């Protein structure tokens with residue numbers, strides 16, 4: 001995937017506001033602060049496209065980005081609110097979690113779910129919820145381990161293997177990619193998955 005243009009295409013807070021049209025979509029899900037917006041920017045090659053922050057809960061709507069990539073044709077990359085973020089007002093949080101669940105289950109143009117997990121930690125309860133939710137779904141799934149730059153050599157060796165084990169326990173057979181948005185690690189692999197699945 002060779003991104004030639006990436007632009008913000010709108011924020012969506014309820015189902016009826018989802019974009020019409022036939023562009024395929026790929027979504028980032030994962031716990032708050034895991035690095036979803038940062039990875040989106042790295043893939044798009046545009047820092048500051050999606051807002052990032054060290055404070056969890058930065059992204060509060062489904063944010064759509066229009067991506068142009070040479071031969072593969074345009075698609076939408078979708079940045080989702082962080083799971084398990086407890087500080088937002090209860091009602092607001094419930095609304096977006098409901099929207100996200102429905103989006104993952106029913107959204108016709110959705111071609112790929114990228115589930116981001118922090119490479120330094122075991123999958124958390126919110127991640128396990130994602131496994132269970134997605135286990136029964138039709139949409140291809142990619143496990144993306146983030147912030148690999150924070151790991152030493154031996155941690156690197158074990159983390160992807162451990163993630164595979166946990167996925168298998170949850171009966172999800174999925175590719176696992178180790179990434180670092182800051183070092184550019186794994187981006188080529190994620191781009192290859194996007195090219196293969198999102199068309």
Ligand SMILES: Nc1nc2c(ncn2[C@@H]2O[C@H](COP(=O)(O)OP(=O)(O)OP(=O)(O)O)[C@@H](O)[C@H]2O)c(=O)[nH]1
Nearest residue numbers: 032033034035036037038052053057058059082181
């Ligand atoms: N070291 C390192 N830090 C990263 C990496 N990716 C993201 N971060 C940092 O992690 C923090 C959270 O990043 P975001 O991209 O805003 O996380 P998010 O998953 O979008 O968070 P929410 O919008 O709250 O759900 C920021 O301080 C980033 O700079 C990475 O690859 N390496």
Ligand SMILES: [Mg+2]
Nearest residue numbers: 036037058059
């Ligand atoms: Mg974000």
